[in-house]
Amino acid sequence: MIAYLLKRLGLSVAVICAVAIMLFGLLQLIPGDPVTIALGPRASPEAVQRYAEKMHLDEPVWMQFAIFARNVATGDLGVDVFNDRPVAAIIGERIGFTLVLIGTAMGWAVLLGMPLGCLAAIRPGSWLDRITGVLSVGTIAVPSFLVSIWALLIFSVNLRWLPAIGSGEPGDIADQATHLILPAFAVGLSWVGYLARMVRASMLEVMGETYIRSARAFGLTERKVVYGYALRVAILPTITLIGMGFGGLISAAVFAEIIFARPGLGKLIFDSVMARNFPVVQGAVIVATSLYIFVVLFADLLIAWLDPRVRDAL
Amino acid sequence: MNNYKLSRRGFLASGVALGALGLAAGRPTPVFAQQDSVLRLRLDGDNKILDPGYMIGGTEVEAQKQCLPFLAQYTRDGDTFGWEPTYYVTKLEQRTPTEIDFELTEGLVWSNGYGPLKASDVKYSYERMKGTDWGGYFDALDHVEVTGDRTGTIVLNKPFAPFFMVTLCHGPGAILCEKAVEDAGGKFTTSFPAVCGPYTYDSVPGQNATFTLNPEWTGPKPAYDKVVLNVISEVKAAELAFEAGEIDCTELGSDTLARYATQQPEGSEITTAGELQYMWMGMNTEHPKLQNKTVRQAIQHAIDVDSILAGAFSGTSAKSHGIVCPGLIGHRDANKSYSYDPAKAQQLMAESGESGLTLSLRTLNTQERMLTAQIIQANLAVIGITVEILPLDSGPFWEMGMESAGDTWKDLQLWTMRFAGTPDPYEAAQWFVSSQVGIWNWERWTDPEYDRLYDEGLAETDPAKRDEIYIRMQDIMEETGAYVWINHEPEVYIHDADIEISAAPSGELDYRRFKPA
Numbered sequence: 045m046i047a048y049l050l051k052r053l054g055l056s057v058a059v060i061c062a063v064a065i066m067l068f069g070l071l072q073l074i075p076g077d078p079v080t081i082a083l084g085p086r087a088s089p090e091a092v093q094r095y096a097e098k099m100h101l102d103e104p105v106w107m108q109f110a111i112f113a114r115n116v117a118t119g120d121l122g123v124d125v126f127n128d129r130p131v132a133a134i135i136g137e138r139i140g141f142t143l144v145l146i147g148t149a150m151g152w153a154v155l156l157g158m159p160l161g162c163l164a165a166i167r168p169g170s171w172l173d174r175i176t177g178v179l180s181v182g183t184i185a186v187p188s189f190l191v192s193i194w195a196l197l198i199f200s201v202n203l204r205w206l207p208a209i210g211s212g213e214p215g216d217i218a219d220q221a222t223h224l225i226l227p228a229f230a231v232g233l234s235w236v237g238y239l240a241r242m243v244r245a246s247m248l249e250v251m252g253e254t255y256i257r258s259a260r261a262f263g264l265t266e267r268k269v270v271y272g273y274a275l276r277v278a279i280l281p282t283i284t285l286i287g288m289g290f291g292g293l294i295s296a297a298v299f300a301e302i303i304f305a306r307p308g309l310g311k312l313i314f315d316s317v318m319a320r321n322f323p324v325v326q327g328a329v330i331v332a333t334s335l336y337i338f339v340v341l342f343a344d345l346l347i348a349w350l351d352p353r354v355r356d357a358l
Numbered sequence: 359m360n361n362y363k364l365s366r367r368g369f370l371a372s373g374v375a376l377g378a379l380g381l382a383a384g385r386p387t388p389v390f391a392q393q394d395s396v397l398r399l400r401l402d403g404d405n406k407i408l409d410p411g412y413m414i415g416g417t418e419v420e421a422q423k424q425c426l427p428f429l430a431q432y433t434r435d436g437d438t439f440g441w442e443p444t445y446y447v448t449k450l451e452q453r454t455p456t457e458i459d460f461e462l463t464e465g466l467v468w469s470n471g472y473g474p475l476k477a478s479d480v481k482y483s484y485e486r487m488k489g490t491d492w493g494g495y496f497d498a499l500d501h502v503e504v505t506g507d508r509t510g511t512i513v514l515n516k517p518f519a520p521f522f523m524v525t526l527c528h529g530p531g532a533i534l535c536e537k538a539v540e541d542a543g544g545k546f547t548t549s550f551p552a553v554c555g556p557y558t559y560d561s562v563p564g565q566n567a568t569f570t571l572n573p574e575w576t577g578p579k580p581a582y583d584k585v586v587l588n589v590i591s592e593v594k595a596a597e598l599a600f601e602a603g604e605i606d607c608t609e610l611g612s613d614t615l616a617r618y619a620t621q622q623p624e625g626s627e628i629t630t631a632g633e634l635q636y637m638w639m640g641m642n643t644e645h646p647k648l649q650n651k652t653v654r655q656a657i658q659h660a661i662d663v664d665s666i667l668a669g670a671f672s673g674t675s676a677k678s679h680g681i682v683c684p685g686l687i688g689h690r691d692a693n694k695s696y697s698y699d700p701a702k703a704q705q706l707m708a709e710s711g712e713s714g715l716t717l718s719l720r721t722l723n724t725q726e727r728m729l730t731a732q733i734i735q736a737n738l739a740v741i742g743i744t745v746e747i748l749p750l751d752s753g754p755f756w757e758m759g760m761e762s763a764g765d766t767w768k769d770l771q772l773w774t775m776r777f778a779g780t781p782d783p784y785e786a787a788q789w790f791v792s793s794q795v796g797i798w799n800w801e802r803w804t805d806p807e808y809d810r811l812y813d814e815g816l817a818e819t820d821p822a823k824r825d826e827i828y829i830r831m832q833d834i835m836e837e838t839g840a841y842v843w844i845n846h847e848p849e850v851y852i853h854d855a856d857i858e859i860s861a862a863p864s865g866e867l868d869y870r871r872f873k874p875a
Contacts, residue, residue: 074753077753077757077763078753080753080756080757080763087491088491088492088493088494090489090490090491090493091412091491124406126406126407126414126547127406127407127547127548128547129547129548134563137563137564138564141564193598196598196602197598200598200602200604201598201601201602204602204603207602207604208598208599208602208604209588209590209595209599209602209604209605210565210566210588210604211565214562214565302591302592302595303592303595304595305588305589305590305591305592305595305596305599307563307564307565307589308564311564311591312564314591315403315404315591318403318591319403319406319414
C-alpha cells in the first residue's frame with residue numbers, strides 16, 4: 045500500500061507541474077498586449093509601467109517562467125494586481141464556500157441516487173426501474189446552469205420561497221443553509237442520475253455473480269443478499285465515479301456561483317478573468333486543479349484500500 | 359471508552375447504510391423583505407482600490423461619493439446635465455477663467471479623530487492627483503492656494519471649461535484627509551483611512567459592501583440608514599435578483615430593457631442615467647481601398663442605422679449623429695451630409711469607378727457588435743461591396759489601430775467602435791485631433807480647423823459658443839466620409855417604484871441622494 049501511495053503521489057505532483065506549465069503557456073498565447081488587456085486601452089503610462097514591473101512582463105519569457113515556477117513551487121501564488129493582497133489569502137476566503145457547495149450537492153445526490161439505483165436493480169424492468177431510468181437520463185442530460193436558472197426562476201422569482209443571491213449572513217447558519225438549497229440542488233441534480241445509473245449497473249452485474257447465487261442457495265434472505273453482499277461490492281465503482289467527477293462538480297459550481305452570486309472559487313476565477321487579474325486566475329486555477337487531483341488521489345487510495353487487487357494495477 | 363477502528367468491512371457497511379437512507383426534505387424558510395431603511399443594491403465586483411488616484415473607476419467612485427467630500431456634484435434638468443456646489447462648500451465660484459474660489463462648510467470632521475475638514479486637504483488631494491494614474495484629469499491644475507482654514511483658490515494653468523463637470527464632479531475630484539492618507543503610507547486600497555461623509559464603508563470580499571450611517575457626520579442625513587451592495591457580477595443574475603425582490607435597484611441589459619417594454623415587473627420603475635456612449639463604424643482614410651472619398655460617402659449612405667438599432671439593440675438605444683452624447687453641449691440631433699439612401703449610395707459607387715470591392719470589418723465578438731456587423735454586411739452587399747467580418751477578443755481589438763502595437767493599423771479597413779466618457783464634449787473630441795493619428799484616431803485624418811477648434815473649446819466658457827464649436831467639429835468629422843454614426847447606448851436602471859434614484863450621467867449611483875418617491 046505504501047508503494048502504491050508513493051507512486052500515486054508522484055504521479056499527482058507530475059500532473060500538477062504539467063498543468064502549471066500549460067497554464068503559463070496558454071496565458072502567453074492569449075493575443076494582445078497583456079497590459080492593455082489588464083488595464084484597459086487608456087491606462088496611463090505610469091500605470092502601464094507599474095503593472096509591467098509587478099507582473100515581470102518587462103523580463104524575457106524564460107525569466108517570467110522561472111519566476112512563475114519558483115513562486116508556485118514555494119507556495120507563493122503572487123499578489124492581486126489591483127490591491128496587492130496575497131492571492132493565497134483571497135483564495136483562502138473563497139474556497140470554503142465552494143467546498144461546502146460541492147459537498148452539499150454531492151451529499152444529497154448520494155442520499156437520493158444510491159437508493160434509487162438499488163431499488164431499480166432489485167426489480168429490473170419494473171415500473172420503478174423504468175421511472176428511475178427516465179429520471180436519471182433526464183437529470184444527466186440537463187446542464188447544471190439551466191437547472192440553476194430554472195430553479196431560480198421558479199423558487200425565487202415566482203414563488204419567492206428561497207433566496208436568489210448570496211451566501212447568507214455570516215454567522216447565521218440557518219440563513220446560510222437556506223441560501224445553499226438552490227445552488228446545491230442545481231449542482232447535485234445531474235449526479236442523482238449518474239449515481240443511480242452507476243449503482244444500478246453495478247448491482248445488476250454483482251447480482252449475477254456466483255457468490256450471490258451461493259448466498260441465495262444457502263438460504264440467506266434477499267435483504268441480506270442485496271444489502272449485505274451485493275451493495276458492498278457495487279459501491280466501489282461509485283467511489284471512482286465520485287472522485288473522477290469532482291472536476292465536473294467544480295465546473296458546475298462555477299456556473300452556480302455566478303448565477304446565484306455566491307462567493308467561491310469559481311466566481312473568483314470568473315471575476316478575475318473578466319477583470320484580467322491574471323495572478324488570481326493563475327493561483328485559483330492551480331488550486332482548483334490541485335484540489336481535483338487530491339480528490340482523485342484520495343478516491344484511488346480508498347479503492348486500493350478497499351480492494352487490494354487494485355494496488356498491483358499501477 | 360470503546361476503541362473505534364475503521365475497517366474495510368465497516369466502511370462498506372457505512373456506505374451501504376448511507377445509500378439506504380431516504381431523502382430528508384428540509385422545509386424552506388420564506389425570505390422576508392428588508393427593513394424600509396435599508397437599501398439593497400448591486401455591486402458588479404469587489405471594490406479593489408478606493409484611492410481616487412489609483413482606482414479602476416465605476417463602483418469605486420460610488421463609494422467615494424458616500425464617504426469623501428466633493429466640491430461639486432452633477433445636476434439634471436430634463437435631458438440636460440449640469441453641476442452645482444455640494445453641501446461641503448458654502449462657496450464655489452469661478453472668479454476668473456483660471457481661478458476658482460471655494461469655502462468649505464464649517465463643522466465637518468474626518469473620522470478616526472483626524473479633526474476638521476480643511477482647505478489644506480483640498481490642496482493636498484488635488485495636487486497629489488497630478489502624479490497619479492488619474493492625473494490627466496488635473497492637467498489644467500496649476501496649484502491650490504490655501505487662504506484660510508476653510509478657504510482657498512484653485513488655480514488653473516489655462517482656462518479649462520470642463521473642470522467642474524469632468525474633474526470636480528467626478529471621482530478624481532474626491533477630497534482626502536491629508537494626515538490620514540500620509541499615516542496610511544500615502545496610498546490606500548480597500549478601506550478609507552478617514553471618511554467625511556454621510557456613510558462609513560465596510561466590505562466582505564466576494565460578498566458585499568455595506569454603507570452605514572457615519573455617527574460623526576453633521577451634514578444632511580441621507581434617507582436610508584444602511585446601504586447593502588451585493589456582489590453580483592452578471593447583469594442577468596442581478597436582473598433576476600431584482601425580480602425576486604432581493605435588491606431594490608439594478609442596471610439593465612439592452613435585451614431585458616426591450617422585454618420590460620412590454621412586461622415590466624409590478625411596482626417597478628425605469629430610470630435612464632445617461633447616454634454617454636457613442637458608437638460608430640470607422641473607415642481608414644489612408645487604406646488604398648478607402649482612399650477614394652466617394653467610396654466612403656457611398657458606404658455612409660448605404661448603411662441602414664435604424665435597422666441596426668432595431669435588430670442589434672432591440673430599439674433600446676438612441677440614434678447617433680456624432681460623438682457628443684445627448685444632454686451635452688454640442689450634441690447634434692441630425693446628420694449634416696448623409697442619410698440612409700441606397701439609391702444615392704449606388705450612384706456614388708458608380709461615380710467612384712470602383713467595382714467588386716471587398717472589405718474587412720473588424721468588431722468585438724459580442725452579441726450586439728456581431729449583429730451590427732452582419733447588418734452592415736448585408737447593407738453593403740446591396741451596393742456591391744463584399745464585407746468579411748473579423749470578430750476579435752478585446753485584447754487584439756483595442757490595439758489594432760495603434761502604430762505602437764504592430765502593423766495591423768496598415769490593414770485596418772472598417773471597424774465598429776464604441777467610446778464612453780464624462781459629461782463634457784471635450785473628452786469625446788480629444789481622440790480625433792491630429793496628434794492622435796496612430797493612437798486613437800484610427801480613421802487617420804487630420805484637419806487644422808478641427809485642431810484649432812479643439813483648443814478653443816477647452817478655453818471657451820460661454821455655453822452657446824461651445825455648442826457651436828463642437829457641432830462644427832462633428833461636421834468636419836462627418837465630412838471626411840470616415841464615419842457612420844450608430845447609437846448612444848443608455849445606462850438604464852430598474853428600481854422599486856417607491857424609490858427615487860440618483861445617478862451620474864455616466865451611470866454611477868449616488869446612494870446618499872436616493873430618497874423615497
